[in-house]
Amino acid sequence: MRPRIFVRDLSEDERTALTAGLRSADAFVLRRSQILLASARGETPPRIAKALSCDEQTVRHAIHAFNRERQEALQAGSSRPHHLPTVLREDVTTEMFKAVLHRPPRDFGFETSLWTLDLLVKQCVRLGWMTRSVSIETMRQTLLRLGINWKRAKHWLTSPDPLYQKKNGSRPTVDLGLPGATGGHLGHRLSR
Incomplete structure (x- = not known):
């Protein structure tokens, strides 16, 4: 059986902040306030967890955080990992x-x-x-x-003809079916 833990004795300011937290629109602050006030009344983590439909470890984390950090424990911390895993060798540039x-x-x-x-x-x-x-x-x-901006690869229609670029330049090579356009097979220039 785990040792019983309780929140430390609350000061008047802390009790006021926790009571105000019961009216908070932020779910994290509301839940933490409920847990900490219940613990201050002498309820154990298993009973608090059952009453609030949460995990017992959540209750323990809230109590430990409040005992360590005081009122700062009412604000949610970052959910980002403290250390991003390095997948590359250190010498790769x-x-x-x-x-x-x-x-x-x-x-x-x-x-x-x-x-x-x-x-x-x-x-x-x-x-x-x-x-x-x-x-x-x-x-x-x-x-x-590493400072490399990755973009999705794009497929370009090209020809194996070594003179392809010279013949076609940078103009479109597809007949759009517009009136006045002559020629216009795929791979041929449109008339000007």
């Missing part, structure tokens, strides 16, 4: 990533010409930069921390 990303995935044995986050994760594991595979969101966040 932005330049190393850019060197990989500036080469096509085919150079590394993949059967595509476009980098995706999933492929980048696989390549990082292959290179030993990561010890395990991670989610694509974790990889995206890792790239952001």
